[in-house]
Amino acid sequence: MDEKEIFERICKGDEKALEILYKKYYRMMTKLVITNSGTEDEARDVYQDALIVFWQKATSGNLVLTSKISTYVYSICQNLWRKELDRKKRLSNEEKDTAVSLDTDTGEREKIIARCIEQLGETCKKVLMYYYFEEMSMQEIADKLGFANTDTAKTKKYKCKMKLDELVKAQYTEHDFLD
């Protein structure tokens, strides 16, 4: 499978193509982090994050590739690792106390939402994830999940979103997170 084919398949949300790409550049990308004072776990994390950024941009149709995939992903890895090194530097300073207090509410809200998402059925989760992360159109979601048409996809998305909203708002009310 050549680069063009991989890219086309990734744009359509083909996870198998992502798997091939992941294996293809694993050593090259992780080496970047490892040779810049990163651990193997950090290198894998950075590479996975970079590849997911690439995946998200490609599936959402917001990427016009003007270079090789590896060049693009490599540049994302570089940026992510620089950010991570900056974060580590900042954490070594005394600023971290205030940051932790600010993150407490945000972290709690994230946990509530994660729990609510888990309460959804698999199809609902997929529909909403494809809609908000991959930013797929209703036609693409219908194709991917085997719905009859876009209307079915729209209805499914509406119902799933309503359910998630209800679950989240109920939890927010309990935790007094609603303004």
Next chain:
Amino acid sequence: MASERDFELLDDYLRHQLNEGDKAAFEQQLEADPTLKSEYKIQHQIASGLRQARVAELKSMLNTIPVPPATQGTSLLSKLGIGIAAAVIIGLGIYYFMQEPETTVEPQPVATETAPESSTSPVEPQHQPASDTPATITEAPDATNKVDESTKTTAASTKSTKAKPQEKPIEKPVIQAFDPSEENDSESNVVTEVEKTEKAEKAPNGISIPVETIANNKKYSFHYQFKEGKLVLYGSFENNLYYIMEFFSDNKPTRFLFYKDNYYLLEDLNDKVKPLHAINDPALLSKLRASRAN
């Protein structure tokens, strides 16, 4: 109060689907409508939560994919492996180096045994013609493969004096090649004898036994006889006009008489008087002539 249309715009805004103009207009509306802004905050958190969940799902999927070892780990392992391999090679090298004085003594006999084998075979073609025994070549049709081997080994024996272990198998075929005493009647053997005995004949002056001529015997006019260690010729032989040729094979003499352009075989038949008959065999005659000419 936020309308249904506002929620649709909010959804598009969260999904980055609005163009720059619509995006700016919606942001202004958000600032102006607290209810819409409150809803936006919740929807923004939900959308972020869904994205994080999807990222976690994708990362979980990627973690199940078998991948080659990370570069640093590999390089360290490979370096370690190379180091161990190098240590083993150096260790073996030192071991064999230390062992060398002892081991070189032991293989010496082996080397002397094997070296000639390898050296003789390529030498064969060169030394076969160089053999000083053409008799072995003339006998080649009689003896088949064994003769071939003998010629090869004789060549080897003449060449390599170092190859002591091979001298025994060489000598045996040589003996076979030079054992024609039981086949005196065949021409080829006669030839070999002639060539061999030429050297022996040249050493003494004349023949090994005395010759007596009896011209006036009534009964034997052209006969011969070996009697009491001498050759007796009966007939009108004139002094010095006959010629006795004597050949030796295994110390057994074979003699011929040359008289008036003819050759006669003189067989030792225990004192019996035999008539002289001229030899007619052209091949034998030519050999005898050649021998006499020398």
